[in-house]
Amino acid sequence: MTRFLFSQLFQTLLVVLAAPLLLGWVNQCRAWLQNRSGPGWLQPYRVLRKLFLKDAVLAYNASVLFRITPYVVFGCMALAASIVPVLATDLPFSPAADVIALVGLFALARVFMALAAMDVGTAFGSMGARREMLIASLAEPALLMVVFTPSLISGSTALTTIVETLAHSRLAIYPSMAFAGVAFVMVMLAENARIPIDNPATHLELTMIHEAMILEYSARHLALMEWANAIKLTVYSAVGVALFLPWGIAQAGDWTMMPLAIVAFAAKMAAGGAGLAVLEAVSAKLRIFRAPEFLGMAFMLAVLGILTHFLLER
Amino acid sequence: MILPLSAQLINLLASLMLLLAFAMLAQRRILSLIHLFALQGAVLTVNTVVVAQSTAQAHLLYSAGLTLILKVIVLPWILHRLIDRLNIRWDVETLINIPTIMLVGILLVILAFNLALPISQLAGTITRATIGIAMASVLLSMLMMITRRKAVPQVIGFLAMENGLFFAATSATYGMPMVVELGIALDVLVGTFIFGIFFFQIRETFDSLDIHHLEKLKEK
Numbered sequence: 001m002t003r004f005l006f007s008q009l010f011q012t013l014l015v016v017l018a019a020p021l022l023l024g025w026v027n028q029c030r031a032w033l034q035n036r037s038g039p040g041w042l043q044p045y046r047v048l049r050k051l052f053l054k055d056a057v058l059a060y061n062a063s064v065l066f067r068i069t070p071y072v073v074f075g076c077m078a079l080a081a082s083i084v085p086v087l088a089t090d091l092p093f094s095p096a097a098d099v100i101a102l103v104g105l106f107a108l109a110r111v112f113m114a115l116a117a118m119d120v121g122t123a124f125g126s127m128g129a130r131r132e133m134l135i136a137s138l139a140e141p142a143l144l145m146v147v148f149t150p151s152l153i154s155g156s157t158a159l160t161t162i163v164e165t166l167a168h169s170r171l172a173i174y175p176s177m178a179f180a181g182v183a184f185v186m187v188m189l190a191e192n193a194r195i196p197i198d199n200p201a202t203h204l205e206l207t208m209i210h211e212a213m214i215l216e217y218s219a220r221h222l223a224l225m226e227w228a229n230a231i232k233l234t235v236y237s238a239v240g241v242a243l244f245l246p247w248g249i250a251q252a253g254d255w256t257m258m259p260l261a262i263v264a265f266a267a268k269m270a271a272g273g274a275g276l277a278v279l280e281a282v283s284a285k286l287r288i289f290r291a292p293e294f295l296g297m298a299f300m301l302a303v304l305g306i307l308t309h310f311l312l313e314r
Numbered sequence: 315m316i317l318p319l320s321a322q323l324i325n326l327l328a329s330l331m332l333l334l335a336f337a338m339l340a341q342r343r344i345l346s347l348i349h350l351f352a353l354q355g356a357v358l359t360v361n362t363v364v365v366a367q368s369t370a371q372a373h374l375l376y377s378a379g380l381t382l383i384l385k386v387i388v389l390p391w392i393l394h395r396l397i398d399r400l401n402i403r404w405d406v407e408t409l410i411n412i413p414t415i416m417l418v419g420i421l422l423v424i425l426a427f428n429l430a431l432p433i434s435q436l437a438g439t440i441t442r443a444t445i446g447i448a449m450a451s452v453l454l455s456m457l458m459m460i461t462r463r464k465a466v467p468q469v470i471g472f473l474a475m476e477n478g479l480f481f482a483a484t485s486a487t488y489g490m491p492m493v494v495e496l497g498i499a500l501d502v503l504v505g506t507f508i509f510g511i512f513f514f515q516i517r518e519t520f521d522s523l524d525i526h527h528l529e530k531l532k533e534k
Contacts, residue, residue: 172317172322173322173323173325173326175325175326175328175329175330176329178326178329179329179333292413293412293413296412296413296416296417297340297412297416300336300416300417300419300420301333301336303420304332304333304336304420304423307420307423307424307427308329308332308447310427311427311430311443311446311447312325312328312329312443312444312447313325
């Protein structure tokens with residue numbers, strides 16, 4: 001039992017602590033692609049330290065909701081980080097929450113964030129909240145459709161079972177997984193406020209979506225929000241890696257495979273981060289009214305994945 | 315159940331066909347449309363070669379060569395020349411409501427898959443699972459022809475439909491007899507030439523390639 005707990009604790013801590021590193025790596029790759037030298041990989045950690053050392057400022061009319069939201073959001077993301085198998089498939093937490101519950105966790109964090117953004121009553125906050133809900137209402141069904149394809153293949157919605165089935169079965173080409181993979185990347189870009197939908201580096205309030213929602217936060221609250229955002233990106237990447245490139249993950253109870261699993265996970269994350277930076281460098285931000293089209297496309301691809309699974313793989 | 319590698323490859327290429335059909339449905343730029351059409355031809359060629367190799371059907375190799383020459387090289391080249399001559403290389407079509415078109419497309423795919431199910435059970439070919447995808451790509455090309463207003467994308471839709479038919483023939487019965495295939499190839503080629511002449515005529519008469527002007531063709 002203690003062994004399981006240790007494995008759980010280790011994986012959760014790894015994801016939570018390494019999340020800013022992934023963000024820093026993506027930013028660094030983006031800087032290289034734009035011919036800048038960039039702030040270095042560790043910049044997100046420095047930003048977090050700076051923010052934690054500052055004094056928090058709150059608006060006069062901020063309610064309790066506004067103050068607890070950073071903790072709720074961070075808690076949601078940390079919990080999400082402990083459901084997704086990153087290094088090994090023995091996670092005592094994962095039977096409690098399957099992949100649908102994971103989508104629900106993200107939704108919970110998002111609802112709190114949108115409410116907190118509207119709580120203070122500034123124009124930009126509520127605008128950001130409304131846009132976020134527009135994107136989310138379209139991205140969430142697409143995400144569910146994406147995860148149904150691997151669930152159908154492995155006959156379970158629990159992430160650990162899916163990963164075990166996919167990683168340890170004989171190698172086969174699943175055309176449906178190709179569809180689901182493309183759709184997943186599109187949903188991931190939208191949900192993490194990355195470039196075709198939202199620009200994480202923007203300073204123009206009118207074009208912001210995610211940034212507009214956290215405009216009112218400062219110091220430790222902002223730090224938690226930023227950190228939670230980094231964890232969200234890492235968790236999404238981990239889900240993508242677990243579903244579409246599950247090789248190299250350690251089997252339950254196999255401790256000798258752990259170092260290899262860590263190396264494989266780091267390599268996959270580094271490649272994924274670089275890929276994300278390339279995607280962001282070659283594409284331009286879409287107009288907000290084009291976002292439904294983009295996400296409609298993702299939804300369609302995910303549905304096609306399910307349909308081709310029924311047609312070709314049974 | 316694990317299929318043999320060739321069958322898996324055929325399934326993958328079939329899914330690629332379906333994906334390309336959807337990409338063409340949503341593509342606004344004429345130039346990208348032609349690229350997608352050429353890509354679809356290339357996928358079709360590879361698929362035919364794989365089927366020919368795995369079933370030892372020598373005549374399919376000839377059809378693959380025909381597809382390669384006609385649909386990957388000649389037809390896109392003619393279309394490139396046409397859009398250069400018509401000066402519409404950078405044209406962007408105003409497609410309304412792509413999500414709705416996509417949803418209709420998904421419904422068509424479901425319809426095609428259901429229609430193809432009994433046929434697939436009758437057929438004994440290695441490619442029988444892909445008949446549904448072939449039918450779906452025919453229907454999607456038809457949908458593309460219906461939703462477009464300009465003449466050139468409609469013709470590309472027509473040519474893509476022919477791609478789908480060829481794919482259906484390959485997956486259901488390992489291709490058509492050579493005479494039929496040659497006849498169709500010639501038809502498509504001549505058809506494209508005639509369409510090219512039509513484009514110039516339409517534009518001369520209406521100063522536009524928007525076929526909605528054709529509805530007003532009445533004697534005053």
